[in-house]
Amino acid sequence: MGNPHVLVIPFPAQGHVLPLMELSQCLMNHGIRITFVNTQENHKRVMDALVMKDGMGDQFHLVSIPLVQESSENTGQLAEKLVEAIFWLMPKKVEELIEQINASDSDKITCVLADPVLNWAMEIAAKKGIRRAVFYCAAATQLVLRSRIQKLIDDGIVDDDGIPKKEMFQLSPTMPVMSTAHIGFLWLGTSKMQRLFFENTVKNNPSIQLAEWVLCNSTHDLEPAAFNTDPKFKQIGPLLARNRFGDSAGSFWPEDLTCLKWLDQQAAESVVYIAFGSTTIFDQTQFQELAMGLELSNRPFLWVVRFDIAAKINDAYLKGLQDRVAPRGHIVSWAPQQKVLAHPSIACFISHCGWNSTMEGISNGVPFLCWPYFADQKHNENYICNVWKVGLGFSKDETGIITREEIKSKLEELLDNGKYKDNALDLKESLMNNIKEGGCSYNNFKHFVEWLKT
Structure with a gap:
């Protein structure tokens, strides 16, 4: 076999x-x-x-394929078109890419x-x-649900x-009791998009059976029932750049490194x-309640505010907020x-509880306040609060808003009770x-690399 090319x-x-x-960077560091x-x-x-x-380096090649052009359509319509293109147009483009690479003088594709x-x-x-392998970036329990x-x-x-x-169910005696609100692929945007993802999930199982490796960014300690349910699922997490002494890559936005100096x-x-x-995405009322809650807490804070995180929140509002809380807030x-x-x-x-953020937080022994938005995030909140006991969730008022008082109260409860930090350090x-x-x-990843090279 020639040089492995994934x-x-x-x-x-x-x-x-x-x-x-x-x-991919971990694999590249092993000569792949x-x-x-x-x-x-x-x-x-x-x-x-x-x-x-x-x-x-020469061993890492980033390529692109065209799918959906930007248009004047609203965000929901564009997202639906993109999802349709991912399931129906992208396969043809990828197959053409494989044929193009394998027809060239470079190393042929040896694994997808x-x-x-x-x-x-x-x-x-x-x-x-x-050769075939899949890597699941969410909780292994979500992969069990899909399968x-x-x-x-x-x-x-x-x-x-x-x-x-x-509302409540249990897949097996060893699996935890769950809510249907925890099934990530049932909560994904518009009804049309939800249907597209559900139909794809139903078709998913035969293709996963074709995979020779099923890799998960998790560990048995976090989700023992999930890994015991299917021995084909192999833990290789947590995948963090610092574990390989490198910088992370793949972000969609430039990182503002000045916050590290502020943290110092x-x-x-x-x-x-x-x-x-x-x-x-927040509406204006919820965004402002969060801002007021952070001010009310009288604690230092570092807040990531994407340009599109809330409607009607402009630069002038953010500058005014920054001026009011400086130097305590950044x-x-x-x-x-x-x-x-x-x-x-x-x-x-304070996190939306995406799986990457969840893994990054618990890998550093940091306790959580959970603010899930959609998909699998309610499931991850359940792990954080009720299984691992390294965080707390927020309660909404009768209008569906998490109030400034609730934010202040939960911050005090989390930070004044050392058990959450202690549990987070044990998990770390x-x-x-x-x-x-x-x-x-470590061993699973090592065996995967050896398999790629044989």
């Missing part, structure tokens, strides 16, 4: 691109050639934000490593006789259209870090999150043991 295909969203980029596929728009965003454009949401990726690889979709339908938990019919000036375990990922448009969470001044993390130690030499995640 074609990496993420689902084209920030939370999927980042961990697959991290895994990588071709990483992004949509044209995401490719531009990654390249514009990349701080190490010249440091990726893809997000299992892209069920067509394993089918294309199998058809072409190429048991027919059981969910047969048991009347959801109907054939993916509409929840029961703060007392140990004093700063509240607030970040809601790449998709969370606002940036995007942060180097892994470095922020590893900083000794961080006290807690467990995760770090997994990625050390001899740990389960």
